[in-house]
Structures are given as structure tokens and as C-alpha cells.
Amino acid sequence: MSFKVVIFDWDGTLVDSVEHIASSLHQAATELGFPAREREAYRDIIGLGMVEALGALYPGISRDEMTAIREGYGRYFFSRKTTPQNVFDGMADVLTDLRLAGRGCAVATGKSRRGLDSALTSSGLGPHFDLTRCADETRSKPDPKMLVEILEHYEIEPQDAVMIGDTRYDLDMAQRIRMPAIGVEWGVHDRAELSRYNPLAVASTVADLREALGLAR
Known part of the structure; x- marks a missing residue:
């Protein structure tokens, strides 16, 4: 071909990088009081943009809540370089x-x-x-x-x-x-x-x- x-x-x-992404999402969300999701739920949304991924994980999430999770995710994810x-x-x-x-x-x-x-x-x-x-x-x-x-x-x-x-x-x-x-x-x-x-x-x-x-x- x-x-x-x-x-x-x-x-x-x-x-x-899949497990690192899933762990970073879990840590960022749960430290803000959002319920923990099953590991497969975090894995399943990898590939989507962050807005779409968080909307799928936490339906009804507000823009401010999404911003807070994204900031926490960035801290965790970028703590380790590829x-x-x-x-x-x-x-x-x-x-x-x-x-x-x-x-x-x-x-x-x-x-x-x-x-x-x-x-x-x-x-x-x-x-x-x-x-x-x-x-x-x-x-x-x-x-x-x-x-x-x-x-x-x-x-x-x-x-x-x-x-x-x-x-x-x-x-x-x-x-x-x-x-x-x-x-x-x-x-x-x-x-x-x-x-x-x-x-x-x-x-x-x-x-x-x-x-x-x-x-x-």
C-alpha cells in the first residue's frame, strides 16, 4: 500500500502515554472533588480534545470546573516529559x-x-x-x-x-x-x-x- x-x-x-494520561486525569479531577471513574473510562476518552473528554467523563460540567481540571491535569501531565x-x-x-x-x-x-x-x-x-x-x-x-x-x-x-x-x-x-x-x-x-x-x-x-x-x- x-x-x-x-x-x-x-x-x-x-x-x-495512555496510563500517564489516565492517571493525570484521575488525580486532577478527584482532588477537586469530582467522583473517581473506572480506569477504562479515563482510557476510553483518550484521543478526544480535552473539552470533549471532560464533557464525556462528567456530563454537565461547567466551564469554570473544566478549566480547573485542565489546569490540574497540566500540572500532573507535564511533571513527566515524553x-x-x-x-x-x-x-x-x-x-x-x-x-x-x-x-x-x-x-x-x-x-x-x-x-x-x-x-x-x-x-x-x-x-x-x-x-x-x-x-x-x-x-x-x-x-x-x-x-x-x-x-x-x-x-x-x-x-x-x-x-x-x-x-x-x-x-x-x-x-x-x-x-x-x-x-x-x-x-x-x-x-x-x-x-x-x-x-x-x-x-x-x-x-x-x-x-x-x-x-x-
């Missing part, structure tokens, strides 16, 4: 080989711009990407606006790109504009959930992903 552009989700796809060791094994090589093959690489994430810019630098992955889009500067997944903006940048059609992600929000977003997608099982949602969105493949390992991208060695 020789796509011109490969678009990656960040958390749970490139970087092993490092090259947090990148899933083999994913940096996937990015390197895609670039060597002449393919464009981009990021479409539910992270904030502040969070992504910090992680791009501290993880060492930043130089691989031509373009990145975040939920707080476009619209939250599964709205496909960030994908549309990426396509416009490259001046290509949806079928010329592929979205790679670990959540249903990633695959739903791609499906809405008929962009091919590949799910990965090492993040938030399992194979059964990802398969509901008719991806080209669901990769269980990085080797599976390489094969789906035509990078198998």
Missing part, C-alpha cells in the same frame, strides 16, 4: 523508513498544541513530520477537520493518505471522509472495537504495521 502521506495519532500509537524511551519500540524506525521512501508524515492528535510541541521535541520524533494538527486548533476527533487540513496542505485526495491510530475516534474520523485507515492494538481500543470502522488492517505488532505500509523487511 503505497500512500503518499501517512498520518499518525500520537498518544497510544507512537508514544506509550522521552525517546516512551516511543513504542520500532516506531521511530517506521517513521525513518517512510521518509526514506519519499512519503510525507503528519500527526493528527487530540493533544493540545502545547502538549504536542513539548512531546515532539522531548521524544526526538519532531523532525520526522512535515505537519501536525491538534484538537485545540481545529476540531476534536472524530470530526475530520484536522485530516482535511492535512490533505489541503499536501494537495492530495483522501485515498492518497492513510490514518494510523489506536482509538475508534481515529478510525471514525478517517471513515467520515473515506480515507483509508489502519488500527493498532497497543493503545486504547481493542481489535473488535477498531474493526467496526472497516480499517485496511488492525496491526497487533509493529511488524504487522510495517507490512501493511509496505515497509516489511
Whole structure:
């Protein structure tokens, strides 16, 4: 599958950060008196923008309450930097080989711009990407606006790109504009959930992903 552009989700796809996000959300909310949610509830909203995620966790939450949780979340989350060791094994090589093959690489994430810019630098992955889009500067997944903006940048059609992600929000977003997608099982949602969105493949390992991208060695 020789796509011109490969678009990656960040958390749970490139970087092993799901548990840190869930813990940071739990700590920020409960210290303000919000009820604790099951661990899976925190995990399930990863991939959404923060406004949408908090609205799903705590229906009816006010704007001021949301701001307070977001501030607490930022303190907890940014207390630990994303490092090259947090990148899933083999994913940096996937990015390197895609670039060597002449393919464009981009990021479409539910992270904030502040969070992504910090992680791009501290993880060492930043130089691989031509373009990145975040939920707080476009619209939250599964709205496909960030994908549309990426396509416009490259001046290509949806079928010329592929979205790679670990959540249903990633695959739903791609499906809405008929962009091919590949799910990965090492993040938030399992194979059964990802398969509901008719991806080209669901990769269980990085080797599976390489094969789906035509990078198998």
C-alpha cells in the first residue's frame, strides 16, 4: 500500500502515554472533588480534545470546573516529559523508513498544541513530520477537520493518505471522509472495537504495521 502521506495519532500509537494520561486525569479531577471513574473510562476518552473528554467523563460540567481540571491535569501531565524511551519500540524506525521512501508524515492528535510541541521535541520524533494538527486548533476527533487540513496542505485526495491510530475516534474520523485507515492494538481500543470502522488492517505488532505500509523487511 503505497500512500503518499501517512498520518499518525500520537498518544497510544507512537508514544506509550495512555496510563500517564489516565492517571493525570484521575488525580486532577478527584482532588477537586469530582467522583473517581473506572480506569477504562479515563482510557476510553483518550484521543478526544480535552473539552470533549471532560464533557464525556462528567456530563454537565461547567466551564469554570473544566478549566480547573485542565489546569490540574497540566500540572500532573507535564511533571513527566515524553522521552525517546516512551516511543513504542520500532516506531521511530517506521517513521525513518517512510521518509526514506519519499512519503510525507503528519500527526493528527487530540493533544493540545502545547502538549504536542513539548512531546515532539522531548521524544526526538519532531523532525520526522512535515505537519501536525491538534484538537485545540481545529476540531476534536472524530470530526475530520484536522485530516482535511492535512490533505489541503499536501494537495492530495483522501485515498492518497492513510490514518494510523489506536482509538475508534481515529478510525471514525478517517471513515467520515473515506480515507483509508489502519488500527493498532497497543493503545486504547481493542481489535473488535477498531474493526467496526472497516480499517485496511488492525496491526497487533509493529511488524504487522510495517507490512501493511509496505515497509516489511
